Amino acid sequence: MLARTSAKPVSRKPPGVRRWFEWHSWxxxxxxxxxxxICWSGTFATISNELDWLTTPAMRVSAGETAPPDVIDIHDAVARAMPDATIINVWAPDRAHFAALVHATMPDGQMRHVYVDPASLEVTGSTSALTTQRFFRDLHMDFFGLLGWGKFAVCIFAIPLLISAxxxxxxxxxxWRRFFDLRTDKGPKVFWSSLHKVTGLWSLWFALVIGITGTWYLVEETRLKAIDGxxxxxDSYPLAVHQLAELNCEDSEELPFEKLIAAAQRHAPGLKIxxxxxxxAGYFYVEGQTDALLVRDRANKMFLDPATGKVVYYQTAxxxxxxxxxxxxxxxxxxxxWGGLTTKILWCLSGLALSGLSLTGGWLHLQRLLNKRPGMRWRGTALAAGTGIAITLYCLAVAVVAAFTAGPPQGAAWPGVTLGTAVIGAIWFASTFGVGLSWIYCLRPRSLQRRR
Structure with missing residues (x-):
């Protein structure tokens, strides 16, 4: 792991302990x-829907005093306001002050996000499909695809995260006694070292959560790409272990949206759609929540024949x-x-801590190399740093192309991406490039060859 010189320092740590320290450092x-x-983009992805809410006026609504409308009311509101649009998906707002969301295809073929005030049932506006939420989810999940291997490239880093933790x-x-061992009286290097250790201890639970779930995503992707697909x-798609039979609805007239929702509610009155x-893929599909804890909405899902309203398959957690x-x-x-805005904020702050730990740990060890092992350097650092910059450039290029591909509003020349999404994306890329260039500067070989 290290490129050696003639100088061989004497370690005061037992060989086994020193080996674990070397692995952590490498x-x-x-x-x-x-x-x-990865952590930096994930931090923004955690609160990306809230960032959209802050920067998109159409998403901000007053909390109604009556019970929130169901998806039938939301569907009908968009159908009245945009009779030429094809409604694809309807989503009820997940909490107060948020507009309901409808995915609709416009006559020109462009997908739009349409927002509906759940109290007045008025359409408040629409945006392109490339929102802040979609931008950070696609970036964090798989680096915008990265030539078909992006999810592998992201998820494989769950393993070094667990090793580091x-x-x-x-x-x-x-x-276990060092959670408050922050040193402020021994100079900046000791302070940053102790801050790194204390932050790491307080963030240990979060690193394990992200590392374990990230490893699971790696298992899922391995099964998808290398085992049975x-x-x-x-589901109605081929990616399912049990694919539902294909429906032949060409000669059948589909039932109205409200009748299909009513059929689903009659079959499963305990399902909050x-x-x-x-x-x-030909089926009418609903998802939602039951009394099951800690599961996403599609753990509870139903497929109906749109011509008859018959429930073909119903699954609960x-x-x-x-x-x-x-x-x-x-x-x-x-x-x-899982815990609403409270846990999102906690995850965001913990993500910031992990982002900082990813940088400070490497910087601190580089300082140790300069002070104790002149002329020595870690193998692979230049390649890793260059790869990080290259991936960021790739994501920037894909994001710009996606913004233009998403299409502008009718009669406009500029992409329909909101100003808020564009500004937040620009800030993210600028800060990431700044950190990346600083990282490469710190890793340049001549900085590691200076004598004290």
Whole structure:
């Protein structure tokens, strides 16, 4: 891991302890920038829907005094306001002050996000499909695809994250007593070192949560790409272990939206429907929540024949095996959505801590190399840093192309991406490039060859 020189320092640590420390240091230096990019984008992804709410006036509504409308009211509101649009998906607002969301295809073929005030049932506006939420989710999930291997590239870093989180427990003496061991009286290097250690201890639980769920995503992607190509238990798509039979609806007239929703509610009165799709590979599809805890909405889903209203398949979280139940639990745990805004803020702050740890750990060890091991450097650092910059450039290029591909509003020349999304994306890229260039500057070989 280290490029050696004739100088061979004498370590005061036992060989086994020193080996764990070396592993921790090597992982931190070599993967530091890429881990930062992943954690940094994930931090924004956690609160991306809230960022959209802050920067998109159409999403902000007054909290109604009456019970929130169901998806039928939301669908009908858009159908009245945009009779030429094809409504694809309908989503009820998940909390007060948020507009309902409808995915609709315009006559020109462009997908738009249409927002509906749940109290007045008026359409408040629309945006392109590239929102802040979509931007950060696609970036954090798979680097905008990255030539088909983006999810592997992201998820594989769950392993070095777990190594970085667990190895200090093997070499940091009496770590359980060090949660408040912040040193401010020994100069800046000691301060930053102690801050790194204290922050790491307080963030240990979060690093384990993200590392474990990230490793699970790696397992899912491995199964999808290398084993049997399956991603769901039952669905109308081929990615499911049990694919529903294809419907032949060409000669049949579909029932109205409200009658299909009513049929779903009659079949499962305990299902709180939060979303519906008029065409999921031919089926009418609904999803929502039951009394099951800590699962995403599509753990509870129903497929109906749109011509007859007959329920073809209904699944609840209680029906699932531990494997598939965990599959639907990973997302709420990974992104902190299970507890509403409170857990989202906690996940965001913890994500900032992990982002900082990814950088400070590598920087601190570089300082140790300069002070104690002149002329020595970690192998692979230049390649890793260059890869991080290259991936960021790739994501920037894809984001710009996606903004223009999303299409402008009718009669406009500029993409329909909101100003808020554009500004937030620009800030993210500028800060990431700044950190990346600083990282490369710190890793340049001549800085590691200076003598004290």
């Amino acid at each position: 992982v931190g230096v070599v993967t530091g920038l890429l881990l930062f990019i 667990l190895t200090p427990l093997l070499f940091y003496k009496r770590w 399956k991603f769901a238990l039952v 939060t979303g519906a799709s008029a065409d999921r 209680a029906d699932l095996s531990p494997y598939w139940r965990w599959t639907h639990m990973a997302d709420p745990i990974h992104f902190g959505t």
